[in-house]
Amino acid sequence: MMTRDAPIGVFDSGLGGLSVLDAMRARLPNESMVYIADSGYAPYGEKTDAFIRQRSKAIADWLVERGAKMIVVACNTATTHAIGYLRSSLTVPVVGVEPGVKPAAFATVSGIAGVLATAATLRSDRLKALIAEHEARCRFVCQAGHGLVEQIEQGRLDGAIVDDLLTRYLTPMANAGADTVILGSTHFALLAATVRRLFGNRFALIETGSAIARRVQALLHEASLTAHAHAPGSVEYFSTAHSAEQRQPLVAIASRLPMSGPQLSVAYAHIAHALADA
Numbered sequence: 001m002m003t004r005d006a007p008i009g010v011f012d013s014g015l016g017g018l019s020v021l022d023a024m025r026a027r028l029p030n031e032s033m034v035y036i037a038d039s040g041y042a043p044y045g046e047k048t049d050a051f052i053r054q055r056s057k058a059i060a061d062w063l064v065e066r067g068a069k070m071i072v073v074a075c076n077t078a079t080t081h082a083i084g085y086l087r088s089s090l091t092v093p094v095v096g097v098e099p100g101v102k103p104a105a106f107a108t109v110s111g112i113a114g115v116l117a118t119a120a121t122l123r124s125d126r127l128k129a130l131i132a133e134h135e136a137r138c139r140f141v142c143q144a145g146h147g148l149v150e151q152i153e154q155g156r157l158d159g160a161i162v163d164d165l166l167t168r169y170l171t172p173m174a175n176a177g178a179d180t181v182i183l184g185s186t187h188f189a190l191l192a193a194t195v196r197r198l199f200g201n202r203f204a205l206i207e208t209g210s211a212i213a214r215r216v217q218a219l220l221h222e223a224s225l226t227a228h229a230h231a232p233g234s235v236e237y238f239s240t241a242h243s244a245e246q247r248q249p250l251v252a253i254a255s256r257l258p259m260s261g262p263q264l265s266v267a268y269a270h271i272a273h274a275l276a277d278a
């Protein structure tokens, strides 16, 4: 029997899901959360569908073993390739994230929106179907964010390389007339300030962290899983990156987020990988 005061398990291929975690903490301050970054195996966006599915399952199983009452897949790439599998194989509720195609279709005035996502998200049937559903209202200019996740995993949210990649990826969107850009990877949500510095108010930026937090709140309520606690919930951080040095960017970025407390530490989680094909 799941207790209401059990933590919510949140995972991403790495640091990107921190943008979702922060929105969840703002909305659900009494909930405890366990965040795990699969940084030892990132980026998912350049891996095979089978790899992404297997890794997502291994991480979700680890969270359930730690007593998570709900799983939040704070990764668009893992959601597009593994959410069905996770829902059919786990007994706890599973919430996923997907690029904000619908909000972008309603937000755009020019009728053109850019989609910056990982290669794996862009090739997924799930995203193609979502785009097809809204194509009558909006034209989508899609671009894979090759190289950006690797920079973010090293703690770089700006600087010469990130600025150059963003300029290269978003300028064609601006030239095509896009007035809205979907940050379709939770990693890219962490780049919002850099995009604004580079492009000013050229684009409305769409990310879905707070929508996911609202969805989590509603689902907890429906499943009678809302925490009883009247005190702030705790947050524990884990990473599959082996060395303390490799886990440092998680510490650095998490501590900068509005909802984080001081004294944040990240423990190593050993979660072996079963697949040989990646």
Ligand code: DGL
Residues within 6 Å of the ligand: 012, 013, 014, 016, 017, 042, 043, 044, 045, 046, 074, 075, 076, 077, 078, 118, 121, 149, 184, 185, 186, 187
């Ligand atoms: N954070 C993940 C997402 O939302 C992807 C990053 C990766 O490629 O690992 O899509």
